Amino acid sequence: MTTSTRSAGSAAGNTLRRGRRRPVESIVQVLLVAAALVSIVTTVGIIIALANPTIEFFQQVSIVEFFTGTSWTPTFLQKAYGVLPLVSATIVVTVIALVIAVPIGLGSAIYLAEYAKPGTRKVLKPVVELLAGVPTVVYGFVALFALNPLLQKWWPTENGPGFQNLLIAGIAMGIMIVPTIASISEDAMSSVPRSLREGAYALASTKMQVSTRVVVPAAISGIVAAVVLGISRAVGETMIVTIAGGLTSDRVVFNPLEGAATMTAFIANISSGDIPVGSLDYDSVFAVGALLFLITFALNAVSIRMVRRFREVYE
Amino acid sequence: MSTPTLTPTRPDPSAPGAALTQRRSRPGELAFRVAMQSCLAVAFGVLASLLGWVLIKGWNRLDSRLWTEMPTGLTSRLDTAGVQSALVGTVWIISLVAVICLPIGVLSAIYLEEYANNTRWYNRLLELNIQNLAGVPSIIFGILGLGIIARTLGLGFTVITAAIVLSLLVLPVVIIASREAIRAVPQSIRQASYALGATKWQTVSRQVLPSAVPGIATGSILALSRAIGEAAPLLVLGAVTFITFNPDGLDSAYTALPIQIFTFIARSQSEYTELAAGAIVLLLTIVLAMNSIAIFVRNRFEKRW
Secondary structure, rough: HHHHHHHHHHHHHHHHOOOOOHHHHHHHHHHHHHHHHHHHHHHHHHHHHHHHHHHHHHHHHOOOHHHHHOOOOOOOOOOOOHHHHHHHHHHHHHHHHHHHHHHHHHHHHHHHHOOHHHHHHHHHHHHHHOOOOHEEEEEEEHHHHHHHHHHHHHOOOOOOOOOHHHHHHHHHHHHHHHHHHHHHHHHHOOOOOOOHHHHHHHHOOOOHHHHHHHHHHHHHHHHHHHHHHHHHHHHOOOOOHHHOOOOOOOOOOOOOOOOOOOOHHHHHHHHHOOOOOHHHHHHHHHHHHHHHHHHHHHHHHHHHHHHHHHHHOOO | OOOOOOOOOOOOOOOOOHHHHHOOOHHHHHHHHHHHHHHHHHHHHHHHHHHHHHHHHHHHHHOOHHOOOOOOOOOHHHHHHOOHHHHHHHHHHHHHHHHHHHHHHHHHHHHHHHHHOOHHHHHHHHHHHHHHHHHHHHHHHHHHHHHHHHOOOOOOOHHHHHHHHHHHHHHHHHHHHHHHHHHOOOHHHHHHHHHOOOHHHHHHHHHHHHHEEEEEEHHHHHHHHHHHHHOOOHOOOOOOOOOOOOOOOOOOOOOHHHHHHHHHHHOHHHHHHHHHHHHHHHHHHHHHHHHHHHHHHHHHOOOOO
């Protein structure tokens, strides 16, 4: 560094003609490339970590059984490896979470982007972002000890929700992803150019018409990206479903008042216990992990594409 | 954050159409506005009451016992139980994450923004890869740690394994935030620096990076605070037993705050529930304080060119 400073006078010409070797510059370049490669190594590492045990798993369990079996009981004496119970529980929780988070998140975003005064917005937007940082173990805790007792107390019929159930896990997860959906779709709505709104006002549209028929359609790819990201977070969320969602996986459960293990809850439960390395149970963790990785990979690809589209149009 | 506000009308600058439609009262309009407003109110209300409930639930445990005493699995000793080992474990892990993750993240961002030719396929692949990693579920990183770092590399279930896994988990956050901060530095600054005879690295290290520090700091703090709250990958990495000693090195067994909270929750006695609530208040205080600092730094120090 010091040598290059001292000879700064002649440096410009040198850079143009690439005459002098500058060791610092080339060392830095190597360091930068090495740092950038860490993320590639991470992805490769994830794929290798998942692939080997998954291949071993499928040498003992047929793919058909894995994808069509309706019982997942690796810890029972009568072992069965059908992944459908885990998938169905994941779907039930995700749907409940979306039913709650999409309307509330979008409504909040519309209010922040279109109605709130700049001063109010300047205060509220950071608060929304702050809430997105609440650790998920906290949501699991309040779901189990605060929300579920309330739900059980207020439940109108006899057969109310159990101690752990998919409904309460879904509700807590919905509350968890509201800030994410609100924050990202608000960004998308704010980046819709003002001229579009003014054009609509010039045609005598009301504020509601501008919001619902101009701003939301114009920001739709950003909003879809926010929702897809919400789905991806819900599918991959672990702590809430492990704490409040239940453990049943020997049959497909669609009733949200019952407890059932999601893919992530199964991984968390079984791998936090003592399982011998190389056993089929150990491998099953990785097989479910591989499926989870593929699902979220597809969701992320959709989300990335959508975000790119709305950037292309308006920025 | 960046809505252009051009309208000079003072009373309601956010509603340029308001003046035109004021004559007729439109019940639908009002209902819509109230509905949107109540969405936000419900979101805030629910979250605030839940956090308030945790505070009340843990109130009895919010004293010095929390950080001076060790966790215990014995119900008889619960009166003198705290989370010291978990707190110290969290401090260990986060310090290591900062040391491992921040340099790699910032250097990657510099490469992508200043050095990489983004018409090349490998650089575009690198970018897509980072965006995708940002969305990979945290428990998958736990599996990476279990399969590769703990077993194949033989680092075991130790502080350093946890720190590496969490570093990789939050690396995309640091990279994406740092890239945005670097990109926001105007091209003219770089050109002026080159015109004065500076080399590429001199320009980056003395002009671009100092200007990008607030954005990088914001992203880094948010990333660290996320790492503090993550429990899922550590769950896979076997950090679930009651550890009654503080970690004393990189190869030490450990526990961390969110994991300790999880083990308290898994016990059914109500004393454990209270202790969990107390520990959650401690965790939330740390995480929300860090996030507030990050948002404050961004809003206060970020240069607008």
